Amino acid sequence: MTDILTARNVAKDFGGTGGTLSIIDGLNLAVKKGEFVSLVGPSGCGKTTLLLCLAGLQSLTRGEITFKGVPVMEPPQGLAVVFQDYSRSLLPWNTNLDNILFGMRRVAGDARAKRDRAAELLEAVGLGGFGGHYPWQVSGGMQQRVAIARGLASESELLLLDEPLAAVDAQTRADMQDLFLDLARKFNQTCLLVTHDVEEAVYMAQRVLVLGPRPTKVVREVTIELPRERDQLETREDPAFLAARHEVLSLIRSMRTRKAA
Amino acid sequence: MTPPLLRGPVRVAVALAVVLALWQAVHLAAIVPERYFPGIPAVLAAFGDMIASGDLLSGWALTFSRATIGLIAASLLGIGLAILSDLSPVFGRGFRYISDVLQPIPPAAFVPMAVFSLGLGTKLYAFVVILVTVWPPYLNGSAALEAVSPVQVATGRMLGCGRWTLLWRIKLPSAMPEIFAGIRYAATISLVAVVVSEMLSGSNGIGFMIYKKAFALRTADVFALMFVVGLNGVLMNGLVSLLRRGVVGWHQKMMERQE
Numbered sequence: 001m002t003d004i005l006t007a008r009n010v011a012k013d014f015g016g017t018g019g020t021l022s023i024i025d026g027l028n029l030a031v032k033k034g035e036f037v038s039l040v041g042p043s044g045c046g047k048t049t050l051l052l053c054l055a056g057l058q059s060l061t062r063g064e065i066t067f068k069g070v071p072v073m074e075p076p077q078g079l080a081v082v083f084q085d086y087s088r089s090l091l092p093w094n095t096n097l098d099n100i101l102f103g104m105r106r107v108a109g110d111a112r113a114k115r116d117r118a119a120e121l122l123e124a125v126g127l128g129g130f131g132g133h134y135p136w137q138v139s140g141g142m143q144q145r146v147a148i149a150r151g152l153a154s155e156s157e158l159l160l161l162d163e164p165l166a167a168v169d170a171q172t173r174a175d176m177q178d179l180f181l182d183l184a185r186k187f188n189q190t191c192l193l194v195t196h197d198v199e200e201a202v203y204m205a206q207r208v209l210v211l212g213p214r215p216t217k218v219v220r221e222v223t224i225e226l227p228r229e230r231d232q233l234e235t236r237e238d239p240a241f242l243a244a245r246h247e248v249l250s251l252i253r254s255m256r257t258r259k260a261a
Numbered sequence: 262m263t264p265p266l267l268r269g270p271v272r273v274a275v276a277l278a279v280v281l282a283l284w285q286a287v288h289l290a291a292i293v294p295e296r297y298f299p300g301i302p303a304v305l306a307a308f309g310d311m312i313a314s315g316d317l318l319s320g321w322a323l324t325f326s327r328a329t330i331g332l333i334a335a336s337l338l339g340i341g342l343a344i345l346s347d348l349s350p351v352f353g354r355g356f357r358y359i360s361d362v363l364q365p366i367p368p369a370a371f372v373p374m375a376v377f378s379l380g381l382g383t384k385l386y387a388f389v390v391i392l393v394t395v396w397p398p399y400l401n402g403s404a405a406l407e408a409v410s411p412v413q414v415a416t417g418r419m420l421g422c423g424r425w426t427l428l429w430r431i432k433l434p435s436a437m438p439e440i441f442a443g444i445r446y447a448a449t450i451s452l453v454a455v456v457v458s459e460m461l462s463g464s465n466g467i468g469f470m471i472y473k474k475a476f477a478l479r480t481a482d483v484f485a486l487m488f489v490v491g492l493n494g495v496l497m498n499g500l501v502s503l504l505r506r507g508v509v510g511w512h513q514k515m516m517e518r519q520e
């Protein structure tokens with residue numbers, strides 16, 4: 001299978017008053033079409049910065065990123081980000097349906113067809129009756145699903161998800177994980193999920209990339225030897241799940257003790 | 262919680278009654294000589310006479326339309342300047358100095374200078390009103406455009422918005438509530454500026470009428486006219502609120518919800 005997204009030797013510095021701050025250095029990664037890849041790393045290591053760079057929303061200091069073989073300079077069509085701050089990324093002056101229609105602004109088709117499609121997507125994320133509501137009239141979990149529907153509406157092939165479930169309670173989180181997996185398959189999405197929850201990273205993905213401390217890069221790649229079909233009870237008890245979880249957790253722990261030493 | 266009876270029109274009526282009662286009390290106590298401080302019946306009679314003669318309505322129409330047109334022009338100009346400041350930071354910084362200097366100048370100070378260069382009439386009103394009314398929409402607008410959430414801008418860029426679409430679909434809607442707060446404030450300034458210009462160099466309108474009646478020592482007429490000026494403010498605020506509800510009603514509902 002071909003790589004849909006690659007990063008080669010990527011570095012990102014932020015210039016400040018007190019000199020430059022190196023956030024990412026020498027980062028390489030590749031995501032194949034149709035894959036579900038998780039990125040885990042300690043808080044503040046530069047995960048959001050990396051995602052914004054991958055999406056063409058922030059410029060690189062060095063290196064190259066390609067999407068479908070083309071170098072990324074500006075945000076390319078076919079790539080959607082679900083932002084960490086999802087509630088603020090929805091436009092409060094637009095209804096949920098209009099937010100999704102805004103996601104379709106680069107999609108061809110007449111207005112009628114787009115409206116039907118937007119309604120279908122709301123239905124798919126379980127918000128059939130909420131198209132006329134404003135984002136601030138629905139719960140955080142529902143806002144998150146609107147943001148995902150908007151990403152799908154842009155006819156994206158690659159979804160970059162920035163800690164989408166960090167703010168929801170445990171039960172909702174499990175339901176949403178399954179909803180994501182379901183949507184990713186139904187809409188043929190390649191997914192790159194950023195999370196700091198190792199269990200979530202393993203549960204969702206076929207591959208987990210572990211990021212090191214700042215300036216960050218991929219320090220380990222763990223392939224998850226589990227069938228594509230996941231189940232909240234069985235998968236989490238599977239020896240392959242436990243082994244992968246152990247590997248990632250011990251790696252992160254060793255990074256933490258090394259930093260403390 | 263305010264009891265429901267004290268809300269809206271009832272509250273206005275109560276406040277008005279209190280003011281009128283105080284007024285009449287001061288008049289009856291004769292603290293100020295009667296001919297400088299007429300009682301309510303005399304003011305009402307003066308009001309009635311001016312309405313009957315048609316003077317009041319024609320003067321009011323002139324003053325109110327000048328203030329409204331001035332407010333609309335100044336608001337559009339203020340929004341335009343705010344957009345320009347957002348598109349070009351160099352212009353924004355430079356213009357900030359100009360606004361800092363012009364903003365504290367009261368409308369009355371512009372009139373003498375404007376009379377010489379623009380003469381008496383429409384051009385003078387337009388100049389004075391716009392020059393003092395443009396600031397609240399401009400200042401609020403440029404601050405709000407600067408404060409647009411980076412996540413919202415990133416969202417627009419991710420969806421392929423160029424600079425103009427970003428402005429139109431993200432930045433302006435996001436700044437609109439603040440701009441309207443500025444317009445609301447500007448509405449009062451516009452009325453004040455028109456009345457002052459009419460007093461200093463006009464030949465008609467409520468301001469001119471106040472000036473003329475004051476020199477004729479027709480105090481009851483002056484008070485009736487001042488009352489009309491006050492009502493103009495209420496009317497103007499009502500119109501701005503209506504427009505505001507239409508354009509940024511979402512924001513008002515969102516704020517109510519958060520309370």
Ligand SMILES: Nc1ncnc2c1ncn2[C@@H]1O[C@H](COP(=O)(O)OP(=O)(O)O)[C@@H](O)[C@H]1O
Nearest residue numbers: 014015021023042043044045046047048049050
């Ligand atoms: N625009 C910016 N300018 C300067 N520093 C930034 C900027 N954005 C992020 N940073 C810094 O980069 C580091 C990584 O941030 P971030 O990518 O948000 O981490 P994570 O998502 O892994 O928690 C943080 O120390 C943050 O303060």
Ligand SMILES: [Mg+2]
Nearest residue numbers: 047048049084
């Ligand atoms: Mg982050």
